[in-house]
Amino acid sequence: MTAPAAATSARTAGAVTRYWKTGLVIGNLDLTGITAGPPDPDPAGDRCLTLPPGAATGLQLLKEQFLASMNQLAEADGTPAIPAVGVDVQVWRNGYDMPAFASQARYAGWTVLSATAPGHSESGCLNLTDPRAGSALTAMPGLPWGRQFVIRPVPGAHAVVPGWLTCSIVPLEPGQQITVAVAASAS
Numbered sequence: 293m294t295a296p297a298a299a300t301s302a303r304t305a306g307a308v309t310r311y312w313k314t315g316l317v318i319g320n321l322d323l324t325g326i327t328a329g330p331p332d333p334d335p336a337g338d339r340c341l342t343l344p345p346g347a348a349t350g351l352q353l354l355k356e357q358f359l360a361s362m363n364q365l366a367e368a369d370g371t372p373a374i375p376a377v378g379v380d381v382q383v384w385r386n387g388y389d390m391p392a393f394a395s396q397a398r399y400a401g402w403t404v405l406s407a408t409a410p411g412h413s414e415s416g417c418l419n420l421t422d423p424r425a426g427s428a429l430t431a432m433p434g435l436p437w438g439r440q441f442v443i444r445p446v447p448g449a450h451a452v453v454p455g456w457l458t459c460s461i462v463p464l465e466p467g468q469q470i471t472v473a474v475a476a477s478a479s
Contacts, residue, residue: 326350339388358475361452376478389463395455397476
């Protein structure tokens with residue numbers, strides 16, 4: 293008895309096809325010329341403080357970098373270029389955290405401008421998770437990740453992701469402070 297030829301002719305033996313492509317830009321930026329003024333040191337102050345636009349120098353350099361990263365993803369996705377990006381500079385402190393969230397923008401991004409060293413390696417991390425149903429969050433060929441992708445809060449850490457990706461921020465430790473540029477595409 294022979295195996296039907298049609299069953300194997302449409303496949304390439306040993307090949308993995310990724311149907312769930314999820315593009316990311318992850319890297320480390322040179323922060324020369326980019327600084328953010330110190331926030332109000334009030335320990336009882338807001339856990340997330342948005343700095344006024346004039347408090348950050350080099351904001352235009354950050355916008356250009358975010359726009360370049362977002363357009364790199366748009367090109368890979370085969371979608372129209374991003375015309376503009378909005379950037380806010382935030383200070384996270386006093387145990388700040390953020391449970392699972394997604395952006396309404398097509399692309400979202402973060403660049404860590406400064407950060408105090410945490411005692412635990414996970415404190416203040418940005419976690420990225422593909423929210424699409426998979427296989428009980430196990431890594432499998434063809435599925436996106438099967439686990440969280442972690443961005444550590446070190447100066448220069450840069451990430452741009454599709455806005456629909458599920459993100460969360462691990463609670464900061466007491467005394468830990470992170471200054472981060474947060475970006476959203478205009479389209």
